[in-house]
Amino acid sequence: MAIQLETKATIDDLLEIIRKRRSCRRYLPDSVPEEMIDNILEAGRWSPSGCSSEPWEFVVVRDPEILRRHSELYKELRALSELADTGPDGFPFPDMDYLDNVTVLIVICGDRRLGRTYPELYYRSEIFHQSIGACIENMFLAAAAQGLGGTWLSMGKKLEPPLAELFGIPDGYRIETVFAVGWPDLKREIRDRRPFEEIVHRERFDPARARSADQIADTVRAIRGRRREDRSLSGEISEGSQRLSQERAPS
């Protein structure tokens, strides 16, 4: 007999959290209760992973001096990356000053040696990264479900060594992502996604909807252009946004 998954949560509850979750790049300086952070960590712990390898470790950082140094290093990387990615199509980096207000970081470390768990003919590194991605998304949803904001901070080649030293990451481990969590200072609108009919194929991939190299190049340009225009990305408060301090739950 099949074992049924029994839960009080409905698919509507789940989809609402998924749709309402937004990246946060503007935080209030108020602290986040430990229990809420533990809920996020618990969501990460329960993530699926290739071969159940559970290739992650989480470092919770609250020390103001370490947070300050993290922000400083991240801003230095941004400046370097901007220099490397210039021109009209250059990558539009958001303003990173919001990192000065972040009160909690969860450093998501990966143990890439566990990639060897998967069979040799599999794409081991992809499976490893998909496992880490699943873990981060679970955490992001757990943050959103509690009214917290989160930022998924990608790692950079120049940034990882000094951050590994800052967070005391031992040899053999890598920093996959730093996840910033806090009380959002900006209510962001739900942003739509590519339409259902455009991305869903039935039985076989519809070749009429396969994008050519030129279409992809246009799409990349359009995405970068849209980012440039997205004022809320850089932390500016857009019309209709409100401070959330009065609305939110416990402090």
Ligand SMILES: Cc1cc2nc3c(=O)[nH]c(=O)nc-3n(C[C@H](O)[C@H](O)[C@H](O)COP(=O)(O)O)c2cc1C
């Ligand atoms: C793999 C991955 C890496 C990302 N890296 C960054 C990052 O370095 N900095 C950042 O501010 N947001 C980062 N994001 C967040 C995306 O920019 C964001 O999810 C996307 O613009 C959609 O917006 P939303 O999260 O508000 O729905 C990342 C997201 C993913 C999935």
